[in-house]
Amino acid sequence: MTIEIKAPAFPESIADGEVAAWHKSEGDTVSRDELIVEIETDKVVLEVVAPVDGVITKIHAVVGETIEGEQLLATLAEKKSAALSSPPAQASLAASGDNASEPSSAELLGPAARLLVDEHKLDVSAITGTGKNGRITKEDILKFIKAREAKSAATTTASVEPSATIDKEPPSVSPSGERVERRVPMTRMRARIAERLLNATHETAMLSTFNEVNMAPVMALRKKYKDQFEKTHNGTRLGFMGFFVKAACEALKRFPAVNASVDGNDIVYHGYQDIGVAVSTEGGLVVPVMRDADFMSLADIEAAIRDMGLRAKDNKLTIEDMTGGTFTVTNGGVFGSLLSTPILNPPQTGILGMHKIQERPMAVDGQVVILPMMYLALTYDHRLIDGKTAVQFLVAIKDLIEDPARILLQL
CATH class of the missing domain: 2.40.50.100 (RNA polymerase II/Efflux pump adaptor protein, barrel-sandwich hybrid domain)
Known part of the structure; x- marks a missing residue:
């Protein structure tokens, strides 16, 4: 059939x-x-x-x-039945010419893989198979060829005959070195990301406002309860992102314009908080969305972020996971960024940028105190959000983080 x-x-x-x-x-x-x-x-x-x-x-x-x-x-x-798989296996054995007394590598190769092996005269025993039962796939062959070519190009561009390996002196290498260029096409995801970023700069009036937040209260709370938190919530770790997501949800309720979107000549105000969290992958930046984040606990948020990160790494995110979202939080601090201006994720009108926690001397009650500080950035669409609203929104997040009890009490 x-x-x-x-x-x-x-x-x-x-x-x-x-x-x-x-x-x-x-x-x-x-x-x-x-x-x-x-x-x-x-x-x-x-x-x-x-x-x-x-x-x-x-x-x-x-x-x-x-x-x-x-x-x-x-x-x-x-x-x-098993008979269906016999002809391909027999054909491969016949093509390979291996006798029954030797371990047959042909049994690990499909027709396309066998063709590449014969064409490039490869040693099958040096190739690691990633297919079922150690089967060597076409992609395994291509990966092996690319790795071999890259290794050869990195050592020398000169062609060395097999007999040259017996020479006592190694072949001379040009002191000028190489000027290597490599041209590869953009992946579809990277091209789409580039297109959306350009559209965001062309179709929105982006402006950024900044503030700084004292992370000492949250860090003290995390240090005091992180072990108990992890034990109570089945291994879920208490991080900083959960606090910022909860603070963002509370601030969005107070400033609904930041949670809105522009649709033509209409303003769409969302009565819910679907928070996107930017996740870096090898293919590019993706923004999976947590639905109704305002109803989620800190443990739920931290577990969801960890799950989204793992699934993004393994390319397991679905289209539904990244559809929608009313506001985005991105954390460049995990890569060491001290300050940045994040780009909007249309049709959203606001994005919060977190950064590296850096100890700095701060003036507190007339005294110089060393405090763990973080710069915060809010990029917003000035077509909808005025500067006053943007600044007040960011100050609200700052106040909530510096006094985390207010998040619980909704003050």
Whole structure:
């Protein structure tokens, strides 16, 4: 029985996607729920898995091809018995010419992988397979080739004959060194991020206001209760982000314009606080959203942030995870940033930037005191938010952080 493997249906906010990587090749045997292909969209990388056990008979969309929702990606011959997997294995053995007395590397290779091995005359034993049961995939071969080429380019650009290895003196290297350039296309996600950032600068009147906050009260509270907090909440750690998210929710209630968005000539005021938290990944910055964050406890927020970070790292975030949001919090301090001006995430009209905690001499009641201080930045859309509102909003967050009991008491 032949089964069609199609791309998932894309929501209205995503027009199309791009085939990012095939983890299987034509002729490969796959198991049910095994990853076959990854599709990169403007927001997330979607994984397509095998619906049943079988053998991939035809791949219809190559890497880099733009596809639409529910477009045919591959056809799969459902595996009814072990006989279905025998011909490919026998064909590979015949092509390899290995005899039965030697460990057969062909059993670990699909047809496409075998072709690359033969073409580049590779030693299969030096390649680590990431497929099922140690199977060597086409991507494993390509990764091995790239790593070998990179290592060769890093040592010398000159071609050394095998016989040269017996020379007593190493080949001379040009003292001028290399001027290497590498041109690679933008990933679909990076291109979309660039497009949104440009749109934000062109379509909004962005302005930033700054303040500084004394982190000593929150740090003392965290130090006193972090062990008990982690034990009580099943391993969830007490961080600083939870305090800022809770403070932002309270401040948004007091200044609804910062929680609003502009839609044409209309202003949309949101009666809820869906807070986006910027997360850095290898593919770019993503902003998963916590729904109804104002109803979440500190433990819930910290657990949600940790979960979103892990799923972002593993490309497990869904489109729904990053849709919506009324306000964003970003923390450049984890990378050492002392001060920055974050860019709006349209159609939101405000974004809060946290930064590195730095000990600085501060004047307190006429005395110089060393305090752990953090600069805060609020970037806002001046079309909707006046400077007075923006400053008061940021001061409200400062007051709540410097006296964390006010968050609980909503003062």
